[in-house]
Amino acid sequence: MPGAPRGKIRPAFRQWRAGRPFWGGLLLALGGAEVLLTLKASLDVILHVGMQGLAGYLLPAVMLLCGVLILFNPSQRLFYSVIGVLVSLGTWLTSNLGGFFVGLLLGVVGSCLTFGWLPDQEPRVSRRQRRKQARAAEAVAQPVEREAGQTA
Structure with missing residues (x-):
């Protein structure tokens, strides 16, 4: 927001971030994005092609979607985190060993952070x-x- 003073944006963002499992959702979304990007890697870099077609692209897209939904709908965080950890583990088989383990680990850690987050703390x-x-x-x-x- 170019017209808003900087002093009012940061406290508003902090308040918004405090009411949701921000880091868990962000890590899960970043993990999904990383796995999607490694699917587009050149053939010299690809270790495991996995199931070609829908599953290779569907699971990281679901990871990315779960991460975004955690950020914008924190009331359903438990469901999204369970789906996120299952899908993250599934990318190990379908998407270049889970994006060379980086996307897999980001997704699992983000889902665990989200699952353990307490809103009333x-x-x-x-x-x-x-x-x-x-x-x-x-x-x-x-x-x-x-x-x-x-x-x-």
Whole structure:
């Protein structure tokens, strides 16, 4: 968006990304794209042609579709992740050993990340923020201890 200020796009994207299994869907989609690209490799690079025709192109396309659907429809993430891991493993037989194992691994890791994602989990607090909170709590507690020691 060329007209929008940069300061408002990044927080909006972070909020959108926090409400879905972003990295899992992205890895699954990248795995599908990688397998599709290796199908177009030259004959010198191809290790295993596999079943020619529909299956060689269908499975990576389903991987790519599942990754995109995970990003834009996270409520059905469990179904898409199970289908994604099964299809990713199926590309080992049909599409150049799963895109020379790179697409296969990207798809399996992305599906596993998606399957393990919890939507209602509190966002993680960085170590720096935890230390800052601990120092603030300690600073508040010390004057109270001094006052208690003076009155006793």
